[in-house]
Amino acid sequence: MSDLNTSMVEKYRNNFLKEVEAHVEEGEWVKMCMQCGVCSGSCPLGPHWEHPPQELFMMIRAGKREEVLSSESMWMCTSCYNCIVRCPRELPITHIMHGLAHYATRLGIEPKGQPTRQFAQLFWDNLAKNGRVNELWLGVNLYFMNGLVEGIKVAMGMAGIGLGMLKAGRLSLKELVGGHTVKDKKGFKAMIKKAQELEAARVDK
Amino acid sequence: MSDIVATNQTILVVGGGISGMTAALEAAEVGKQVIVIEKTPSVGGRVTKLYKYFPKLCFPTCGQEINQRRMAANRNITVLTMAEVTELSGEAGNYSATVKISPRYVNDNCTACGACAEVVESEFDDEHNYNMSKRKGAYLPHNLAMPKRYVIDPALIGTDEATKAKEACPFNAIDLDMQEETIELKAGAVVWATGWRPFDANKIQPYGYDRFDNVITSVEFERMMDPFGPTGGKLVRPSDGKEAKNVAFIQCAGSRDRNYLRHCSRICCMASLKQSTYVTEKYGDEANVSIYYIDIRAIDRFEDFYQKVQDNENVTFIKSKVANIVENHENNNPVLKGVNTEGYHRYENEHDLVVLAVGMEPSVAKDEFPIELKLNDEGFIENDEANGGVFAAGCSADALDVNRAVQSATASALRAIQVVNRVAQAEG
Ligand SMILES: Cc1cc2nc3c(=O)[nH]c(=O)nc-3n(C[C@H](O)[C@H](O)[C@H](O)COP(=O)(O)OP(=O)(O)OC[C@H]3O[C@@H](n4cnc5c(N)ncnc54)[C@H](O)[C@@H]3O)c2cc1C
Ligand code: SF4
Ligand code: SF4
Numbered sequence: 001m002s003d004l005n006t007s008m009v010e011k012y013r014n015n016f017l018k019e020v021e022a023h024v025e026e027g028e029w030v031k032m033c034m035q036c037g038v039c040s041g042s043c044p045l046g047p048h049w050e051h052p053p054q055e056l057f058m059m060i061r062a063g064k065r066e067e068v069l070s071s072e073s074m075w076m077c078t079s080c081y082n083c084i085v086r087c088p089r090e091l092p093i094t095h096i097m098h099g100l101a102h103y104a105t106r107l108g109i110e111p112k113g114q115p116t117r118q119f120a121q122l123f124w125d126n127l128a129k130n131g132r133v134n135e136l137w138l139g140v141n142l143y144f145m146n147g148l149v150e151g152i153k154v155a156m157g158m159a160g161i162g163l164g165m166l167k168a169g170r171l172s173l174k175e176l177v178g179g180h181t182v183k184d185k186k187g188f189k190a191m192i193k194k195a196q197e198l199e200a201a202r203v204d205k
Numbered sequence: 206m207s208d209i210v211a212t213n214q215t216i217l218v219v220g221g222g223i224s225g226m227t228a229a230l231e232a233a234e235v236g237k238q239v240i241v242i243e244k245t246p247s248v249g250g251r252v253t254k255l256y257k258y259f260p261k262l263c264f265p266t267c268g269q270e271i272n273q274r275r276m277a278a279n280r281n282i283t284v285l286t287m288a289e290v291t292e293l294s295g296e297a298g299n300y301s302a303t304v305k306i307s308p309r310y311v312n313d314n315c316t317a318c319g320a321c322a323e324v325v326e327s328e329f330d331d332e333h334n335y336n337m338s339k340r341k342g343a344y345l346p347h348n349l350a351m352p353k354r355y356v357i358d359p360a361l362i363g364t365d366e367a368t369k370a371k372e373a374c375p376f377n378a379i380d381l382d383m384q385e386e387t388i389e390l391k392a393g394a395v396v397w398a399t400g401w402r403p404f405d406a407n408k409i410q411p412y413g414y415d416r417f418d419n420v421i422t423s424v425e426f427e428r429m430m431d432p433f434g435p436t437g438g439k440l441v442r443p444s445d446g447k448e449a450k451n452v453a454f455i456q457c458a459g460s461r462d463r464n465y466l467r468h469c470s471r472i473c474c475m476a477s478l479k480q481s482t483y484v485t486e487k488y489g490d491e492a493n494v495s496i497y498y499i500d501i502r503a504i505d506r507f508e509d510f511y512q513k514v515q516d517n518e519n520v521t522f523i524k525s526k527v528a529n530i531v532e533n534h535e536n537n538n539p540v541l542k543g544v545n546t547e548g549y550h551r552y553e554n555e556h557d558l559v560v561l562a563v564g565m566e567p568s569v570a571k572d573e574f575p576i577e578l579k580l581n582d583e584g585f586i587e588n589d590e591a592n593g594g595v596f597a598a599g600c601s602a603d604a605l606d607v608n609r610a611v612q613s614a615t616a617s618a619l620r621a622i623q624v625v626n627r628v629a630q631a632e633g
Contacts, residue, residue, distance in 0.1 A: 034461075036499045040551075041528025041543030042411075047551060055549050086411065086528065088462035 002108035009065075016065045023202075025099030026092045033057040039083035039093050049073045053083060053093050056100070069104040075116040077101075128192060131182030209283055209390065211240060213299055213632070214625045216618075217392035218242065219290050222250020223607055224599025224614040225398035226272050231618035232396075233281035237625060240390060241284045242304055245332075247350035248276075248284060250400050252607060254333065256430035259479040259606070260510045266349055273351045286352065291387075293395065293576040297594030298628045300392045302575075308383035310357035310367075315378040317345055317353045321370040329358055331435070334428050338435035343370045348433055357381070393628045394594040394621035397578075397586060398614060401565040401600035404459035404466055411529035412458065412561060418444035419539050420530060420559045422458075423476050430483050440487045442558050444537040449558035450488045453541060454480065455527050456498040460564030468583045470564035470604040474502045477562045478514045485519055494520045495556065497527050497541065523552075530559065565604040596620045 012019040020027040033054060040052030051059060051073040059068050077097035084093050101117070104110040110117060127133050182188050211217075214237070218229045221243030229239045241248065252258075252265045276282055285306060292303035311321075321343040328339035333347045342358040355378075361367045362381060371379040403424045406414035414420050419442050432438035442449050454477040459465040477496055484492040501522070503511035514520055528543040539559045544551050567584040579589035585604075586597035596617035599610035 034499060035546055036457075036526035037524075037544045037546040038526040038528050040546075040549070041525065046544070052544060052549065054544075054546065086464075088457075088464065088526070090463045 005107040005109055008107065014063055016063045016068070017061050019065070020060050020100075020103075024096065024103045026095045027099060029091045029096060030057050030060050032089050032091055034089060036088060038086045038088065039091075042082040042086050043077075044080055044082065045076050045078060049076050053097065056097075066109075068100065069107065069109050070111055072111045072114050074098070074100045074104075075111070075114050130180070131185060131188040132180050134180075209240065209285075209388070211238070211390040211392060213391055213393045213628045214238060215240060215390070215392045216394050216396060216621045216625060217290075217300070217302055217390065218396045218398060218598075220244075220250070220398035220400055220599075220601065221248035221284065221286070222398060222400045222599060222610075223252050223269075223272070224400065224601075224610045225250070225396065226276065227611045227614035228396040228398060228598045228618040228621070229282050230272065230275050230279070231615050232622055233279045234275075235622065237281060237622060239282045240392070241282060242288045242290055242302075243284065243286045244289050244399075245346065246286050246309060246354075246356045247346045247352065248273075248286070249349065249351065251424075253347060253349055254335075254424065255427050256483065257479065259475045260507055262479070262482065265607075269349055273349075276351070284352070287356075290575050293595075297624050298393050298631075300395060300594065302390045302392060302395075304388050304390055306386040306388065308359070308385055309354070310359075310362070310379060310381055310383050311355045312378050312380050312383075313352075313354065314376040315354040315374075316376055317355060318375065319345070319355070320373045320375060321355055321357070321379060324369045324373040325361070325366050327358075327361065327364075327366055329360065334435040335422075335425050337425060337428060342366060354378075394596070394624035396596050396598050396614070396617045396621050397601050398598040398617075399567075399569045399601050401604065402568040404470075404564040404566055406458065406561050406563055408465060409459055409561070412455065412527070412559075413530050413532070413539075414561060417530065417532045417537070417539055417559075418442070419449075419532075419537055419557065420561065422561050422563045423454075423473065423480065424563065426480055426483075426560045427476075440484065440558075442537070447557070448488070450484070450491050451493040451495075451555075451557040452481075452484050453495045453497060453539075453554070453556040453559045454562055455541075455559060456496065456501075456562045457526065458561035458563050461499065466564045466566055466583065468564075468604060469502060471502065471504065472604060472606045473562035473564065474498070475504075475507055475510065475606065477560070478503065478511055480560065481514055481517070481520050485517065490519065492519045495523055495554065496520065497523045497525050497543070499524075499526050525552075565600060567601055569601070594621070594624045 008019060020030055035054055035058060037054050040046055040054045043052060046052055051071055056068060056073060074097040077094060079094050081094055087093060216232050216237050216239045218225045218239055218241045221241045225241060226248060229241050233239045249269055255265050258265055287307040287309055289305050290302050291305050293300060295301055322341045325341050325343040327342040329342060330336040331338045331340040342361040343355055345355050367381055371381055403422060406422050412420060428434045429436045429440055430438060440449050441447060456474060456477060460470040481494045484494050501511055523545055524547045525543045525545045527541045530539050530541055533540055533555060538555045541554045571580055571584045578595060579587040579591045581587055586601050598614035598617040599605060602613050
C-alpha cells in the first residue's frame with residue numbers, strides 16, 4: 001500500500017463518500033445521484049462494465065472503497081457523454097469516472113495491466129515529452145505493449161492503415177528521431193509542472 | 206354581452222376547470238358575484254378527458270354533473286366561454302380586466318339537436334381527443350359540454366358549408382355575422398385557475414414519441430378508454446389497431462429531470478397505477494403490465510391503492526428509468542432498453558404499447574400572464590402577498606390531483622371573498 005493510500009484510509013475510516021467528495025474530481029456530485037439507472041442503460045459499453053456508473057455511485061455511498069478503487073469499470077469509460085446528456089440530475093458522470101480512475105492511480109491501487117489505463121499512460125508520456133503527440137512512437141509503443149511477438153502481429157495487421165497515413169502526410173518517418181515539438185518546450189514543461197503541483201495539492205489535501 | 210354587471214365586489218375566476226368551477230361555486234353560494242372566463246367553448250377542463258378518477262375509480266362525469274347543476278342553478282355566476290383575459294391591472298379591491306371573446310357563431314337558441322353537424326362535412330383535429338381523431342366543423346366539444354351549445358369552426362366562415370349549416374338549424378341559432386368582442390370588467394379579486402398542460406413528449410428524444418406509433422402519452426391512453434373516444438373505448442395499438450395487452454408505463458417522462466421539468470408532477474405515479482387497472486379491466490388475465498419507475502410516489506393515503514396494484518400478478522414493477530426506446534421493424538413493437546437497478550440487470554423488453562406518464566406544466570407560460578405575478582421556478586403561481594388580490598387555484602398553483610386542486614380552489618375562494626368583503630365594508 002502506498003503511503004498516501006494508508007493515510008487516506010486512516011483519515012476517512014468508514015466515510016468513503018466524504019473521501020470521494022474531497023479528493024476526486026467532481027466527486028461532490030456523487031451524493032446527488034438518485035439511482036434512476038439511466039446512465040447505466042445509456043452506456044454503449046455498458047454490458048462490458050462490471051459496475052456501471054450508478055452502481056459505482058451506490059458502492060461509494062455504501063463505503064466499498066477497495067472494490068471501487070481497484071475496479072476496472074471506470075477505466076471502461078470512452079467519454080461518449082451519453083450518460084451526462086441523459087442524467088436527470090445533470091451529474092458530470094464522465095468526469096467522475098475519470099476522476100475516480102485518476103485518484104486510484106495516485107493512490108497506487110488501480111488495476112494493473114488494464115489496457116485502457118496502459119494506453120492512457122503511453123499517450124500521456126508521449127505527449128508530455130514534446131508537447132505534441134508523436135503518432136509514430138505512440139503506435140510503436142502501443143503495439144509492443146503486450147510483448148514483442150504480439151506487437152509484430154498487431155503492427156502487421158495495421159500496416160495498411162499506417163501506409164495510408166504516411167501517404168496522406170498524417171504520419172512522418174522523421175518522427176522516429178526526435179519528432180516535432182511545441183515552439184516553447186521549456187514553457188510547456190513549466191506549465192505541466194505547475195499543473196501537477198496544483199493537482200497534487202488538491203488530491204493530497 | 207354588454208349587459209354584464211361587474212363591480213369592485215365581483216370576483217373574477219380565470220379558467221373554468223374543476224378548480225375554477227369550485228372556486229366560483231364556493232364564492233357564489235355565499236352570495237358573491239362571480240364571472241368565469243373560460244378559454245375553450247365549454248367548462249370542465251382536463252378532468253372531462255379522464256375515464257376514471259383515482260383513488261375510487263369512479264367516473265368524473267358524476268362529479269362534473271353535480272357541479273354543472275350547481276352552477277346552472279346559481280344566479281350569481283356568469284360564465285363567458287371562448288374568452289381570455291388579455292389585460293389585467295389594478296390592486297386588491299380594484300382591478301380592471303380586458304376580456305377578448307371569440308365568436309362562437311351559435312347563440313343561445315341552440316338546443317344541441319345537431320342538425321347543423323349533419324350537413325357539414327369538413328373535419329378538423331379533435332382537441333378533446335388530443336387530436337387522435339377528427340370532429341366536424343360544426344360540433345359540440347364533448348358529450349358533457351357546458352354550455353350544451355354547438356360551435357362553428359372559424360375556418361368554415363365564408364364557405365357554403367357555413368350557409369348550409371345555418372339553413373339546417375331549425376331554431377335559427379346560427380349567426381354567421383358574430384364578431385370578436387372586447388369588454389372591460391371590474392373586479393375586486395381574481396382567482397387564477399388556468400390549470401395545466403401535458404409536457405410535450407416530443408422533447409424526450411430517446412423515447413421516440415415522434416418516431417414510433419406505439420409510443421403514446423398517458424393523456425392519450427386515458428382517451429382510449431372513453432366509449433365515445435377516438436378508439437370507441439378499445440385499448441389498441443395506433444400502428445395496426447391490434448389489441449394492446451402487453452403495456453408498459455414509463456414514469457417521470459419529462460418530470461424530475463433537469464433537462465425537462467425539474468419538479469415531480471405528483472399525479473403521474475397514481476395515474477399509471479390507475480391506468481394499469483384499465484388494462485386488467487379490458488383483458489383480465491391476459492393483461493401484462495410493466496411499470497418502469499424511479500420510485501413510486503403514491504402520496505399519503507394513496508399507499509393502499511399502490512399495494513392493491515402490487516398484489517395484482519398481472520402487473521410487474523421494474524425499478525429503472527428507461528434509457529431509450531427502439532422499434533422492432535417487423536411488428537412495430539417498441540423495445541425498451543435500460544438497467545433494472547434492483548440487481549443491475551440489463552434488459553431489452555418488447556411491448557405492444559408504451560405509455561409515457563408525462564408531467565404537468567402550467568398551461569400559461571411564464572411570460573404570458575396579463576399581470577405580473579410571483580411564480581416559482583417551474584412557473585406555478587406562488588401564494589405571495591406581492592400578488593395582491595390574485596389567488597391561484599388548482600394546477601396553476603402546483604401539480605395537483607383533483608382532491609388537492611379542489612382544496613386549493615376553496616382556499617383561494619375564501620381569500621377572494623375576504624378581499625371583496627373588505628371592499629364592501631369600505632363602501633358601506
Ligand atoms: C394522465 C392523467 C390522469 C389523471 N388522473 C387523475 C385522477 O384519476 N384523479 C385525480 O384526482 N386527478 C387526476 N389527474 C389530475 C387532474 O387532471 C387535475 O388535478 C385537474 O385537471 C386539475 O384541474 P384544474 O381545474 O386545476 O386544471 P384544468 O383541468 O387544466 O382546467 C383549467 C381550465 O382553464 C382553462 N384555461 C387555460 N388557460 C386559460 C386562459 N388563458 N384563459 C382562460 N381559461 C384558460 C382551460 O381551458 C381549462 O378549462 C390526472 C392527470 C393526468 C395527467
Ligand atoms: S443517470 Fe444520474 S441520477 Fe441516474 S443513476 Fe446515473 S448518475 Fe444517478
Ligand atoms: S408522480 Fe411519479 S411519475 Fe410523476 S414525476 Fe413524481 S415520481 Fe415521477
